[in-house]
Amino acid sequence: TDLNHIRNFSIVAHIDHGKSTLADRLLEECNTVDKREMEDQILDSMELERERGITIKARAVKLTYHADDGETYTLNLIDTPGHVDFNYEVSRSLAACEGAVLVVDASQGIEAQTLANTYLAIDAGLEVIPVVNKIDLPSARPLEVKHEIEDVIGIPAMEAPEISAKNGINIHAVLEDVVRNIPAPQGDREAPVQALIFDSQYDSYRGVIVYLRVKNGVLRPGMDIRMMATGAEYKIVEVGYLHPNGMIPADALGAGEVGYLTASIKTVADTRVGDTVTGVEDPCSEPLPGYKAVQPMVYSGVYPADGSKYGDLRDALEKLKLNDASMSYTQENSIALGFGFRCGFLGLLHMEIIMERLEREYNLDLITTAPNVVYRITKTSGETIEVYTPLNYPDPAEILQCEEPFVRASILTPPEYVGNIMELCQQRRGEYRDMTYLDEGRVELHYFMPLNEIIYDFFDALKSRTRGYGSLDYEMDGYRPSRLVKLDILLNGEIVDALSFILFADNAYARARRICEKLKENIPRQMFEIPVQAAVGGKIIARETIKALRKDVLAKCYGGDITRKKKLLEKQKEGKKRMRTFGTVSVPSEAFMAVLKMD
């Protein structure tokens, strides 16, 4: 295909505005998939994505479109996720495109990630073409929303297609807009190869599958390539295109095109998202500009429920990391839980999804510790350390100053909820900055907030106080001095290090009391009485007691028949499997979960 007949584009939107549904319709309209085979949300191929109804991983597919001008175009569509945790995936996808279709829900209008994702696209130099979706809804107000797009974002929107992705209305107009308004890619097939890796995935038969956008030159099977950042060299086995039903091998992948390559790459660390692939024989002089590196914001300890599965967990993390470069992990040892990892995530949703993927795709049973942000602590010795885990929290006597990360939060809401939101932000130690009326129906509030207060349940609290209309976006601001303490939990007088965590001093009492209650509820009675205590700097600030069991299980059927006895013993054994013993106390993994899910 010549470049003039290629369009590379993404779809961006706020979560739930209908990106994935529109992507399905585009696939259908281009007859990429047989109507009968068409499953809903075919791009969301991960089982987990389907269940949760959200797009986690960006996906790319090649479409063939016969346009009204009589020409046939190749459209490479890269689907992107919309949740604030996954901004990183969005910018990766955008770097492979020339344009973005901006989907806005006709009843919700512009929301926080509508703005955030549009700015990402504009910053990446993309042509943004707006589309107003869900016009089938009775509450749809397409004209108003078009005005909003023009006023708030500042791009022309009066001509934007009004569509229903769900009912397949006006999908053709979107494709025409793509062909007419998104620029064709530029690139030189004769130049040395320069291709951007925007995603990758591990396949146990073929090794790493590298998804790339070729900027210059041509990739062919048999060619020797080099990954510019890592220096690793390979011989290409296969190149091809990404079809929703799988990968379609091709003879070559040239400048302007989007596709994949395989090269029997077994070393996962050799291929980095954002790296440039070039030819060994005729290399390009410079790598393409990479992506902005992302820093995980939330850290948590991840341990196998069964200690002998440590090696399996390590392999699984290595493979997942390839598929999701925004996650990080380092080894960590806990006295209570043994060998495990300290993992870094972009946010709590990201963490939950990684945990679920590890459990499902790699068949692991995991225990996670309470998530925390990265604290900065200056010691009396003058040394400043970054604290990723409560395990490394220094002795309070050695601490000169603690600092915690703050974010600039922007919240979009209809004006009637401003009071509720201000109250919520104040409770969460937010510092008010300003408030702007974007138009009569939309206010943008700005706050400085401790990241720590946002990561737990802020998003849910915001939704419930605004009847679902409030939306949130945030970015890191920097560190500020704070009064922090480490809260330790003691079972039967011994600290369980995996239950410790760092928090704002004023919140310690209330939190300590709730944790002790939760643990009491979730730890089964044992043969002896167990004190559950919470302490700050060695001082006990809360206590509960788990009473001793009066009889053992067999006492109940003294003299009873043997099968019943056996059953009871079996049951007890089952129960034991999922227990972790701390000192003398057995704690079921559910107790950890209960503490985590507390807020």
Ligand code: GTP
């Ligand atoms: P993420 O992938 O999670 O970021 O969300 P998304 O923007 O891709 O949204 P998705 O396509 O999953 O759609 C969200 C919800 O809106 C689903 O329940 C869809 O069925 C619904 N939806 C999408 N398009 C339309 C539409 O045109 N009309 C109506 N009524 N509902 C729609």
